[in-house]
Amino acid sequence: MTDQSRWQAVQGRDDTADGRFVYAVTSTGIYCRPTCASRRPLRRNVRFFDLPEAAEQEGFRPCKRCRPTESVSPSGTVQKVRRICRFIDTELETGAEGSPSLAAIAEKVGGSPHHLQRTFKRLMGVTPAQYGDARRLIRLKAGLKQGESVTNAMYDAGYGAASRLYERSNSQLGMTPASYAKGGRGARMGYAITASPLGRLMVAATEQGVCFLSLGEDEHLIAELHREYPLAEIVADEIVLGEWVRTVVDYLEGAIPHPNLPLDVQGTAFQRRVWQELMQIPAGVTRTYSELAETISGKASARRAVARGCATNPVSLVIPCHRVIRGDGGLGGYRWGLERKRALLAAEREQRAV
Numbered sequence: 001m002t003d004q005s006r007w008q009a010v011q012g013r014d015d016t017a018d019g020r021f022v023y024a025v026t027s028t029g030i031y032c033r034p035t036c037a038s039r040r041p042l043r044r045n046v047r048f049f050d051l052p053e054a055a056e057q058e059g060f061r062p063c064k065r066c067r068p069t070e071s072v073s074p075s076g077t078v079q080k081v082r083r084i085c086r087f088i089d090t091e092l093e094t095g096a097e098g099s100p101s102l103a104a105i106a107e108k109v110g111g112s113p114h115h116l117q118r119t120f121k122r123l124m125g126v127t128p129a130q131y132g133d134a135r136r137l138i139r140l141k142a143g144l145k146q147g148e149s150v151t152n153a154m155y156d157a158g159y160g161a162a163s164r165l166y167e168r169s170n171s172q173l174g175m176t177p178a179s180y181a182k183g184g185r186g187a188r189m190g191y192a193i194t195a196s197p198l199g200r201l202m203v204a205a206t207e208q209g210v211c212f213l214s215l216g217e218d219e220h221l222i223a224e225l226h227r228e229y230p231l232a233e234i235v236a237d238e239i240v241l242g243e244w245v246r247t248v249v250d251y252l253e254g255a256i257p258h259p260n261l262p263l264d265v266q267g268t269a270f271q272r273r274v275w276q277e278l279m280q281i282p283a284g285v286t287r288t289y290s291e292l293a294e295t296i297s298g299k300a301s302a303r304r305a306v307a308r309g310c311a312t313n314p315v316s317l318v319i320p321c322h323r324v325i326r327g328d329g330g331l332g333g334y335r336w337g338l339e340r341k342r343a344l345l346a347a348e349r350e351q352r353a354v
Contacts, residue, residue, distance in 0.1 A: 003333060006048045009034045019078070022049050022068045024060040026335075027220040029227065031055040036066035044337035045216065050123045051078065053085040057126070057134040081123050083109045084116065088132045092139060099132025125304055190237025191225060192245045193218055197252045198340050203245045204234075209262030210244060213315040215336045248317060254351050257283040259318050274309030281323045284352030286345065288327045311335065
């Protein structure tokens, strides 16, 4: 199913779509089945996932109203991938360090290791090992937020040594585990919200640079910023950030080709490579996911990983992921909806032609 047909199924509460995908709402952090009776969200706040497990590894929680983890009649392939997820989760719960090997997974669920890996990655967007890493990090964060010591949370999550914990988690947490355990205590972020050609715009920054940029409704924008770091010092700072906000608005209004701003963003090594390549794409020019994958890894088949790198970009206008499209010329996905992506590209092409 395309994202458009999935959205139509959500709008129509199509019961034939149950079990085929779930949708997550970025403004609430909740994911649902297509037939959920809750009020429909704005399209720009919706992301689609083939499986509940794929939504959960991105940090979304299941809706208590429609219970999406109990989707009806999944296909045999989906059932097998979900069995793999449960197997990995069970291993983590026992405190095992590292994800089960492909051979161990194949022995558990049946099939060849190569085929299982390919099928799992097609539906989940990551390999079984990457899924295990993501789940381990989620367990770590949950333990720290619940008040466990760093040492206890580390071993409960399956990190066998402190060095391994800091090596794997620092770039993904955006701070040390000890600071994260304090809910971001000691970190200071300022933010400003203003009107823009694409709707309400938030720019948030640390002393080092812009760390968050988003479009949406004021209360949801502020909630997003507070969700990860509930104890950070987050304050409205329109005076200090005014110049940076004006730069982004000038870009959206077509006055400048690109908003060149200092950044303070955290990511894995691969995410950073994706973001660096995105910054090299000139305004008004597009690249396909396959072309970007070829440049970064030498393999066009890595386009799914590149797409995920684009989707996890926290400052999507400054790092221009909207300049990446599908190989068939389609726009592909975009965090704030395809209408905004189309408008951004059209404005850049118009400015380039002047």
